[in-house]
Amino acid sequence: MDELELLKKDWNKSENQYKSFTDSDIYKMSHKKSSSIVKTLFYISVAELGLWILINVLPYFSSDTYKESLDKSYHNPVFVGITIFGFIVIFMFIYLLYKSYKSISTTDSAKKLMESILKTRKIIKYYVIYNLVVIFISVPLTFYFEFNQNIEFHDQVEAFNSKQMLFLYGFTVLLTGVFILVFWLFYKLIYGILLKRLNRNYNELKKMEV
Numbered sequence: 505m506d507e508l509e510l511l512k513k514d515w516n517k518s519e520n521q522y523k524s525f526t527d528s529d530i531y532k533m534s535h536k537k538s539s540s541i542v543k544t545l546f547y548i549s550v551a552e553l554g555l556w557i558l559i560n561v562l563p564y565f566s567s568d569t570y571k572e573s574l575d576k577s578y579h580n581p582v583f584v585g586i587t588i589f590g591f592i593v594i595f596m597f598i599y600l601l602y603k604s605y606k607s608i609s610t611t612d613s614a615k616k617l618m619e620s621i622l623k624t625r626k627i628i629k630y631y632v633i634y635n636l637v638v639i640f641i642s643v644p645l646t647f648y649f650e651f652n653q654n655i656e657f658h659d660q661v662e663a664f665n666s667k668q669m670l671f672l673y674g675f676t677v678l679l680t681g682v683f684i685l686v687f688w689l690f691y692k693l694i695y696g697i698l699l700k701r702l703n704r705n706y707n708e709l710k711k712m713e714v
Contacts, residue, residue, distance in 0.1 A: 531614050542620075542702070544698060546602055550598060604624040608620045617709060621705060635687060639680070
């Protein structure tokens with residue numbers, strides 16, 4: 505049980521004893537916790553960026569096949585544009601989270617703290633939605649690039665009958681669904697837990713405002 509919960513428990517036991525300074529203490533606790541949570545979210549986002557870089561870089565140096573495939577992909581302006589846009593979004597997300605952390609850590613107003621918490625929640629929400637949309641698009645797009653750049657795969661698909669093509673479409677849909685589910689659970693676990701704590705702080709501050 506954290507400090508804020510202990511304070512609330514003691515408050516309920518002897519309301520009169522804490523009445524004169526409860527709001528001030530709750531605000532301080534909420535401020536400290538909110539700042540810590542957003543700071544953790546910022547570090548997670550930086551770690552996630554590092555993870556994606558490693559996922560893309562390590563196979564490039566350890567697999568000649570992957571390196572050749574990636575080199576071909578970088579001749580495609582669409583692939584290059586998507587890659588650059590993706591990294592821009594991640595860097596923007598990290599920047600916005602850092603701004604939220606600085607805003608929360610320096611604010612001295614309960615109202616401003618509530619606004620910063622709401623803004624942080626929106627940033628996380630839009631980032632998760634963006635990643636799920638990217639996954640939804642990237643799996644079919646990968647098959648498209650592979651079809652156009654891998655001659656062997658292209659010839660195999662060209663030789664497919666209607667049943668085999670139906671199977672390929674079904675497999676693509678299934679694979680897309682699995683990726684979306686896995687990433688949704690990942691974000692639900694990592695970001696969801698921290699956002700719940702942030703929401704609790706917001707609700708406590710809202711009670712103070714009322």
